[in-house]
Amino acid sequence: MSQALLASGRLLAGWRLAVGIAIALFLVLVPRLLPPFQTLQLSYGLIFAIAALGFNLLLGYTGLLSFGHSAFFGVGAYTAALLVKYMGLSSMEAFVLAGALASAVTAALFGAVCVRYTRIFFSILMLALSQVIWSLAFKLFWVTGGTDGLRVPTPTLLGGSVALGAGEDKLVFLTHRYYYYVLALFLVCVGAMWVIVNSPFGKALQAIRDNETRAEFVGVQVRKYRWIALVVSGTFTGLAGTLWVPLNGLTTPDILYWPFSGKIVFFVVLGGFRTFLGPVLGAVVFNYLETYAIGFTVYWQMVLGVVLVLLVLTMPAGLVGTLAPLFARRRRIA
């Protein structure tokens, strides 16, 4: 019996590995297989997926619903923009390091205030704090450009060795070199998050999620663990913000405003927050959904709203949470 289980487990792991490799191979070949616009779309999707992965460490694994993740995304983005404005930097590595650091610091400060609360109190506090950052970006226009935002020119990659050539098409750069840069960081983030959620630390977070009191009794320092989870989560989301800026060309306070936090929640609800890869799929799918809804109808807000309502009513476990068991059952039958 146990051997059979073990064998089926190994089979499952092997199957998963095969699918994972196939997807990775597809992602590598995207610039060759798909037109430039689709590559751009996927870059956006992968970046949002990093943000969603970070967000889900809190929601799916720690049981904290944050309505303030726009703050980390925005801090990551604005860090890069301010480095351009005040220091004239153009190195993507500098942006990534500074963006991750700045969002980690922001998350640490937010955490100091928020982690002693849970449920709606945590959500609302996060929302309030994120709106403080938004109003700073919005009102200090001589620093942040106000609603006009700050422009970020094409950065150089890998210590300046990969750059946009003079007179070269920026689109080629974005859909090729920059895409691979995003993809590489995305894979690193997925790997890192996988390690984190399967580490003893990750298990402790899940214990906190399932029963805070029991977790405390077995010796988990609940607040400290929550705080660390928030810092890690904020750093991932901040990194996504930094990666997003060169793609968008500028950063505006829109990404710090509360609807953007709502969007990140949408990514994760769409994909399913009970699964590891749900948020990733949710972010990619949401990006397509939003782009095409805006492109094809002026009632795009209604389309997104209806999707959200239908999703909650019919697929509360999200895309991955609903579809994965179906696949699993089919495999068992086969």
Added chain:
Amino acid sequence: MPEEVSRRDFLNRLGVTIGAAAASAGSLVVPTPAEAQQSFQAKGKVPTTPYKTGHMTFFTGPAAVLGEPSYKGHILAAEEINAQGGLLGKRKIETVKADEAAGTDANVKELRRMKLSEKIDCFTGVISSGNTPALGPVAEELKTLTLFTDGCTDFLFEKAVPNPHYVFRVTNIQSADGVMAAIAASMAWPKVTKIAHIHPDYSYGRNAFDHFNIAMKKLSGNIQVVSEAWPKLGTTEFTAHITKTISAKPDLLFTSVWGGDYIALYKQALRYDLFKKMKVATTLAFGVVPQAIGKDHPAGVVAGVHANYHFLYPAGNRWLPNAQFVKKYYDRWKEYPTFESEGAYTALHMLRVAVEKANQLVGGWPDDQAIIAMLEGLMYAAPAGYTYIRPDNHQGYKDALTGFLVNSPDYAFPVWDLKRVITVPIRSITAPPGYPKGEPTTTYKWIEETWPKSA
């Protein structure tokens, strides 16, 4: 040290003219345009594939009362051109539309989608000054011929796209808004000194604030800003801003709030009798579809049109392009056009003229480079008057105008008092080509350095 002159001399030097001829537009017989009678003969072989344009404007939210007319103006021009067989008589114009209310970041994505996925030939529209500086550089990256029809911030061609190649903007430069309101206010109420401001908190509001203040300082000498309120764009709750303004006891309120925001502002201001307590000058009271402003709006207010166009001016048959445009627009949409309609309409016709000129030179369908060469320096007799595209910065210029609101029995909504329409040659209120760039805008610096101070 700038010289001092009397206010009257100063205004004369600016070339300010005040409309005198009043005529009811409805009673006139509009002559058939001469243009329609002669058809254009294209040189060489022109393909019959459709010419795809992407038009972005506000279709949802409080700005839709401003955005819809832009789309209607665009469609009217496209239908007129298509009735002649299309561009060069062969290429029918097809339009893809997009909602600007999706936000700056989504708009960037949408422009890319339109170009890369829908394969548009030309991008038009865009209302918000927050969006053109974001979309301009993307249009240049994508090598997309672009005719913005608003989003008139000086910032676009001074900083965001300082060397435009593919990007043009047809409607008037934004600094003209604040300056025109200042000219109108100082002419109508020479004694005002205490000024209150309510502006949307983004580039347009700050641009209006800066240029109104500098022009007013030159025109009226010592002015004092007694109150500032900066509501967020898209706000429809102004009570706090109104009470703050009233409590500062200003002589004049200057506001650049626009779209549905302005409708909410004036309706709420009525409840507090704001209009009885101070004079009011606006840059965009007449920006929305005319019927969106009710007859409850007090008369005598400076009702700006973004310094661009009002359908009653030039009145009657004095300027046929306008008489014909208003009639065609009314017949098509059963409402009167706004400056947004005129801008979008004119943009497409200027494109048509540029394509025709380029065709005469190179034969067949001209490439974008040839069309761009023809657009640079193009002068077109638009409904609003002669519109000129400066080759050095791709910005469209026309004489700036503003007027005073009046409730006429001829219309179901307030219109301009045609006896008091103020027109100023654009070169009198905007920095000329080659003037050294300055902060916050070149025109601001130019006014500060070159305008005399009126005594």
